[in-house]
Amino acid sequence: MKKLSLIFLLLASISVYAQQGSLKGKVITDKNELLEGVNVVVSGTQYGAATLSDGSFEIKNLPFGNYSLEISLIGYSKKKINIDFNSATKPLIIVLTEEPIQARQIVVSATKYEQRIQDLPVSTTIIQPDFIDKNNYLTFDEMLQNVPGVQMNLEQPSIRGSSGYSKGTGARVLVAVNGIPMYSGDTGDIVWELIPMADIERIEIIKGPASSLYGSSAIGGVINIITKSSVKNPITHFRTYFGTYDNPAYDIWKWNGNLRTFYGVELTHSNTVGNLAYTLSFKKFDNMSYRQNDYAKRYLGYVKLNYDFNQNDKLTFFADFLNMDRGNFLYWKDSRNALVPKDEDNGNTVESNRLFTGLIYHHHFNKNMFGEIKTSYYYTKFDGYGIELTESVANLFRNELMLNAVLSNEWITTVGVEASYSKVSSNIFMNPKFFGGGTYFQAEYKGIENLIANFGLRYDYMKLDTLNSANAFTPKAGLNYKLSKDFILRASVGTGFRAPTPSEVFTTVGVGGGIDVKQNPNLKSETSISFEAGARYDYSDDLSFDLALYQTEYNNFIEATLTKDAKIQFINLSKARIQGLEFTLDWRLIPGLIKISSGYNYMWARDLENNAPMKYRPRNVVNARLQYTPLPFEFEINFRYASRVEAIDEALTQPPLALVVDGDKRVPIYVTDISAGYNFLIGSVPAKVFLNAKNIFNYNYVEFIGNIAPIRNYSVSMEFFF
Amino acid sequence: MNGKINMRKVFFAVVIAVLISLIVGCDKGIEPEPANSTTPGVTGFSGTVTFVGSWPAGIKRTHLVVFKNLLKDSSDFFPPNLSFVIDSIPNGSSKFTYNSVDNNFISIFKIAPGDYQYIVVAQSKTPTLSLARKDWFIVGVYCIGNNQSQPATMTIQDGKMTTGVDVKVDFSNPPPQPPGG
Numbered sequence: 083m084k085k086l087s088l089i090f091l092l093l094a095s096i097s098v099y100a101q102q103g104s105l106k107g108k109v110i111t112d113k114n115e116l117l118e119g120v121n122v123v124v125s126g127t128q129y130g131a132a133t134l135s136d137g138s139f140e141i142k143n144l145p146f147g148n149y150s151l152e153i154s155l156i157g158y159s160k161k162k163i164n165i166d167f168n169s170a171t172k173p174l175i176i177v178l179t180e181e182p183i184q185a186r187q188i189v190v191s192a193t194k195y196e197q198r199i200q201d202l203p204v205s206t207t208i209i210q211p212d213f214i215d216k217n218n219y220l221t222f223d224e225m226l227q228n229v230p231g232v233q234m235n236l237e238q239p240s241i242r243g244s245s246g247y248s249k250g251t252g253a254r255v256l257v258a259v260n261g262i263p264m265y266s267g268d269t270g271d272i273v274w275e276l277i278p279m280a281d282i283e284r285i286e287i288i289k290g291p292a293s294s295l296y297g298s299s300a301i302g303g304v305i306n307i308i309t310k311s312s313v314k315n316p317i318t319h320f321r322t323y324f325g326t327y328d329n330p331a332y333d334i335w336k337w338n339g340n341l342r343t344f345y346g347v348e349l350t351h352s353n354t355v356g357n358l359a360y361t362l363s364f365k366k367f368d369n370m371s372y373r374q375n376d377y378a379k380r381y382l383g384y385v386k387l388n389y390d391f392n393q394n395d396k397l398t399f400f401a402d403f404l405n406m407d408r409g410n411f412l413y414w415k416d417s418r419n420a421l422v423p424k425d426e427d428n429g430n431t432v433e434s435n436r437l438f439t440g441l442i443y444h445h446h447f448n449k450n451m452f453g454e455i456k457t458s459y460y461y462t463k464f465d466g467y468g469i470e471l472t473e474s475v476a477n478l479f480r481n482e483l484m485l486n487a488v489l490s491n492e493w494i495t496t497v498g499v500e501a502s503y504s505k506v507s508s509n510i511f512m513n514p515k516f517f518g519g520g521t522y523f524q525a526e527y528k529g530i531e532n533l534i535a536n537f538g539l540r541y542d543y544m545k546l547d548t549l550n551s552a553n554a555f556t557p558k559a560g561l562n563y564k565l566s567k568d569f570i571l572r573a574s575v576g577t578g579f580r581a582p583t584p585s586e587v588f589t590t591v592g593v594g595g596g597i598d599v600k601q602n603p604n605l606k607s608e609t610s611i612s613f614e615a616g617a618r619y620d621y622s623d624d625l626s627f628d629l630a631l632y633q634t635e636y637n638n639f640i641e642a643t644l645t646k647d648a649k650i651q652f653i654n655l656s657k658a659r660i661q662g663l664e665f666t667l668d669w670r671l672i673p674g675l676i677k678i679s680s681g682y683n684y685m686w687a688r689d690l691e692n693n694a695p696m697k698y699r700p701r702n703v704v705n706a707r708l709q710y711t712p713l714p715f716e717f718e719i720n721f722r723y724a725s726r727v728e729a730i731d732e733a734l735t736q737p738p739l740a741l742v743v744d745g746d747k748r749v750p751i752y753v754t755d756i757s758a759g760y761n762f763l764i765g766s767v768p769a770k771v772f773l774n775a776k777n778i779f780n781y782n783y784v785e786f787i788g789n790i791a792p793i794r795n796y797s798v799s800m801e802f803f804f
Numbered sequence: 805m806n807g808k809i810n811m812r813k814v815f816f817a818v819v820i821a822v823l824i825s826l827i828v829g830c831d832k833g834i835e836p837e838p839a840n841s842t843t844p845g846v847t848g849f850s851g852t853v854t855f856v857g858s859w860p861a862g863i864k865r866t867h868l869v870v871f872k873n874l875l876k877d878s879s880d881f882f883p884p885n886l887s888f889v890i891d892s893i894p895n896g897s898s899k900f901t902y903n904s905v906d907n908n909f910i911s912i913f914k915i916a917p918g919d920y921q922y923i924v925v926a927q928s929k930t931p932t933l934s935l936a937r938k939d940w941f942i943v944g945v946y947c948i949g950n951n952q953s954q955p956a957t958m959t960i961q962d963g964k965m966t967t968g969v970d971v972k973v974d975f976s977n978p979p980p981q982p983p984g985g
Contacts (some may be wrong), residue, residue: 331832418836464839644883645935735917737872738887782833790834 097209105141105167107174109133109153112319112761112768114803117155117178125162125259157181159674175766179713180212180784181674190286191308194261194295194496194524195486197284203536203574204530205231205616205630205664209285216718217757218774218799220322220344220369223274227753228720230681230705231664235698237274241289242632243687244302246641247695254580254608256292256300258732259307260398260791262440265299266462267476267504268511270583273462276404276436280319280363280382289664291578291612292634293559294540297385297500301554301578301610309400310352312359312388318804319350319455325372325797327372330421337374344369347577352385359388372793373421377752378409380404397426401439408432410466417744420562420782420790430468437461451489457481459779463574474508476538492529496538498522504584510603512588514547516779518581524558530581534562536574549589554579558615568620586640586652593684599642600649608654609713610636624670633661644733657690660699695728698786716759716772724751730787742788751783753791770801807892808825834922845963848915850903853925853944857975859896862939863927866893866943867909868902868971871922874955881937888915893925905967917962924979925971937984944973 107119116137123130124141127149129140146168153161158178165171188197190206201207207229219225226232226239233240238253240246245254257264257272265272285307292300327342346367353360363384371377386400410430414420422428440458447453458480466472484498504516524538537559544549560574582605589599616630638654645651662685669678687699702725710717726748735745759772773796780794853868870888875881891907893900904915923946930939945952946969956967 332836334836354817417834419840420834420836449844512870733883736884738883738913740914740916741912744837748832749831750831752831781831782835784834 091187098280098368101142101169103144103167103169103171105144105171106177106558107139107177108137108766109139109155109176110137110772111158111769112177112179112321112369112803114314116312117158120153120155120158120178122176123152123154124151134710140391141233141749151176151683154179154412154719158732159379161694175763177761179761191306192262193288194484194498195494197526198566200570202575203534203562204614205289205628207285207287207289207666208421211279211282211284214279214282215305215321215770215799215801216716216759217720217755218772218797221274221682222277222279228707228722229287230666230703232287233700233703233724234785235524236564236789237272238306239272239302240699241287241303241687242662242664242683243696243699244634244635245552246699251727253299254302255305256296257305257307258296259400259438259440260309260441260442260456260587260593261306262456262458262482263296263299263480264438264460265478266436266458267478267516268474268506268508268583269585270299273404273406273434273436275367275378275382275406276402276438277307278309278363278367278382278386278400280321280348281309281384281386283308283363289630290574290614291556291558291576291634293542293554293556293580294538294577295522295524295540296491296575297540297556298518298554300580301580301608307364309386312354312356312390313352316351316353319348319352319801320804321348321350321799321801322346323797325774325795327792327793328780328796330372334418335421337419342370342372344371344795357390359390361386371409371411371697372795373411373423373790375409375423376647377511378406378408380406380408387785396444398444399440400444401437403438404434404436406432406434406436410468411789412788413745415573415743419745420491426469428785429530430466432464432466434462436463444783451481451486452484452504455481455483472508472510474506474511476506476508478504478505487507489673492527493529494526496524498521506584510589511585512547512590514556514584514588516547516584516703517545519543532564539783542579542581544607546582546584549587551780552607554581554607554609570618572617573615574613576612576614578612580608580640581653582607582640589652591798600645600651602651602653605640606638606654607654608636608638608640610634624673628666629665631662631663633659635659656692658688658696659690660685660687660696662686675711677709677711678707680704681711689729697729697731698727699729700727702723714761717755718757718759720755722751722753726750735787745787747784748787749783751785751791752779752781753783754778764802768803772799772801823899827871846965847960847962848904849958849960849966849969851901851946851967851969851971853893853897853900853902853971853973855898855900855973855975858882860927860975862929863893864893864929864931865933866925866927867925867984868893868925870915870920871924872918872947872957874922875937875982875984880982881940882935883913883982886935887920887959888913894924915960920958920960922982923958923969923971925973942979942981943975944971945979946971947979952977 099701109117111446118133118135120133122139129141129144148166151163153176159181165523172775190199195592196212196365214225218793222236223237231242233728238245239255241255253272288304290303292304303407324345330336348361348365365382367380369378383403389397410432413424415422415424438460445453460478463475480502482500485498488494497520502518507513520540520542522540527535539557542554556577558576587605588601590601612634614630614632618628620626639656639658640652641655642650642652664683666681683703685699685701687696689696704723708719733739734741755776757774759770761770775796777794783791785791868890872885872887889909890902891909924942925942925944926942928939946956948954948956960966
């Protein structure tokens with residue numbers, strides 16, 4: 083009997099072994115993009131296949147049985163799955179998750195042409211868009227808070243202390259989309275809500291003056307947002323989030339018994355039809371806010387078209403429209419009413435419409451030379467409702483022509499010209515016109531082994547309405563020397579300038595009590611000269627360090643001040659010097675599982691004329707990020723510390739003005755955010771869900787006087803990729 | 805890299821992160837000011853300015869001005885040392901009664917509790933308000949007795965009205981002029 087059983091089992095196993103079939107499937111990303119060239123290998127066998135352009139694979143003549151599959155592609159986390167392969171096995175859908183790009187692979191184009199990040203002579207940080215999604219940053223500027231060396235003063239960015247705070251009057255960091263500057267024609271400020279978050283490929287942050295390439299406003303650095311490239315197959319992305327603010331830390335701060343919520347809904351569709359690729363996106367995002375009269379209701383529409391005429395000619399067009407209705411909270415009533423605005427500001431609102439469009443024509447003359455024409459138009463309109471109605475309409479046109487040529491193995495050159503024109507119509511900025519023209523040249527020399535030398539010069543001409551015209555020359559030079567493949571030294575000197583905006587020159591508005599803001603036709607451009615020396619060391623593929631020492635001297639800083647004729651006026655005020663060091667560390671403790679990113683910035687910022695600290699510049703800032711990704715789960719902790727700022731606008735907090743009661747209250751900043759996510763499939767649709775808790779210890783701090791930063795809040799976000 | 809070392813690193817990193825978070829998490833940051841135990845009243849001052857003699861010609865504005873400290877140079881004739889300005893006194897007046905609530909010329913200025921060392925009546929020939937010392941001439945000082953070279957200190961208390969801040973202007977006997985004029 084035992085013998086018979088054994089023979090039966092043996093026959094049965096031979097019979098099973100003899101059955102075979104084709105194992106089919108498809109490999110996609112967690113954003114439903116089809117992946118080509120993925121290796122799908124049956125562990126311990128000779129069987130395997132690579133995916134085709136539509137992401138499909140087929141392993142033929144595979145005997146039925148239990149197997150372990152290994153799926154791998156460079157740039158993606160390796161995956162192992164166990165399968166029971168039989169005649170009933172359905173085609174597999176395998177999702178691979180992108181691994182964070184290693185520094186050595188990163189290409190940067192903020193320098194007007196693509197360079198590897200390790201070849202740059204200046205400090206540069208790259209942000210991947212998943213950093214925004216996973217942490218559910220509601221607006222772009224909220225994300226920037228967690229970038230080493232970048233500080234936000236309310237909505238104004240400051241790179242290594244480049245800016246203090248002056249509401250709505252000119253940024254000292256240039257923000258660009260695909261290299262096209264995005265500052266408004268009247269106030270020169272940045273509207274972060276306008277940035278198309280759904281179409282971001284990467285964010286490049288150049289720390290240090292970049293006026294030699296971008297002209298005015300790049301005095302403190304550049305934040306260049308690169309949008310995604312064309313998709314190969316249609317993808318629809320739906321993202322939504324909902325959140326609520328917790329109770330304030332003190333009962334006395336409760337001003338409203340309702341749940342204070344925020345939510346957003348975003349639908350984006352991308353596809354390619356023939357030579358035309360397109361992306362359409364619509365977003366609605368509202369925020370009741372934790373503060374009174376601080377609500378925001380916003381609609382954002384975005385369209386991008388890419389047309390490939392042939393291999394050498396491409397055309398990109400994008401348009402971005404934002405409608406916003408928001409309260410206007412600037413200062414608290416007092417520290418006992420920290421979430422309530424001053425009585426006279428309560429009820430003030432702003433309605434605005436903005437349209438930002440860009441057209442980029444890219445032509446390759448040959449393999450060593452390409453040119454680009456960039457045209458943009460930025461329309462802004464706002465109506466401020468308060469004691470007085472303030473209104474402004476600005477139209478800004480900008481054109482740029484750029485040529486890049488690889489002259490030899492040693493030389494790469496870039497030249498360009500640009501012109502911009504803006505017209506403002508406003509009851510507070512008058513009706514000025516602005517014309518600006520610039521031309522630039524930069525060259526990169528690689529003729530000495532391991533050394534890359536870079537130098538450039540830009541000339542700008544500016545004419546603001548009836549004011550005398552102004553000129554600016556902004557040279558730069560930089561060196562990058564590779565002591566070894568892993569150890570890179572860099573040094574640079576750069577100059578920057580910022581032309582006064584129409585709002586700084588022409589604002590005329592009464593602020594009450596016989597005090598008026600008055601225009602200043604004699605306002606000059608701010609200028610700066612900056613030095614940096616740095617080193618980057620890649621101990622391994624998983625551990626790298628970067629250290630930078632920097633110094634920037636500013637002249638003719640533009641600041642609003644009370645003048646002797648009892649007017650508030652923007653004037654060229656002080657000479658200033660900022661010195662500091664920045665250290666960053668990226669460490670994958672366990673590749674693909676645990677990663678730590680951290681940065682420390684020490685800054686010594688002095689007003690040289692008054693021998694005093696500069697306003698709103700913390701001396702010490704620490705950023706730390708810990709990621710734990712046991713896929714399909716993801717966890718993250720972000721921590722930020724900034725020391726108490728030494729100087730603030732004391733004229734606003736001290737008698738006799740005492741405009742901001744208790745305005746001198748300020749503390750060091752400690753903020754901890756956490757997130758937890760889960761990646762899964764609904765049928766064949768990749769989906770993600772993330773839970774976020776921001777400011778988990780409900781720590782109360784200000785970034786600007788009398789203006790409490792967001793209190794503890796919780797949110798859940800979901801994403802689906804059809 | 806073996807698994808044991810990895811786990812140590814993980815443990816180390818998590819412990820540091822948790823410790824930092826806990827340490828800083830104990831502090832709530834900015835706190836509200838304690839409630840004022842006294843019934844809030846009006847904070848300010850009041851008094852009378854009297855004029856003796858003939859008004860000079862060409863005067864465009866006459867104000868009672870409060871300074872935190874004595875004027876040592878021209879820059880002191882400016883906020884924050886310049887702390888309060890009373891409405892312009894009509895030309896030719898012989899007596900002007902004021903209080904800081906109803907006669908606050910620069911409405912965004914507020915008088916804060918504390919001591920103020922120099923309260924003067926000053927005249928200017930500029931048609932619009934100027935905060936430059938050179939544009940002003942001091943014609944009367946809130947002083948001890950009648951000695952205009954000895955300015956009296958005005959004390960403002962929270963929630964109280966300081967009364968009797970009287971200044972006598974004798975156009976034929978002007979006080980010593982502070983520096984910067």
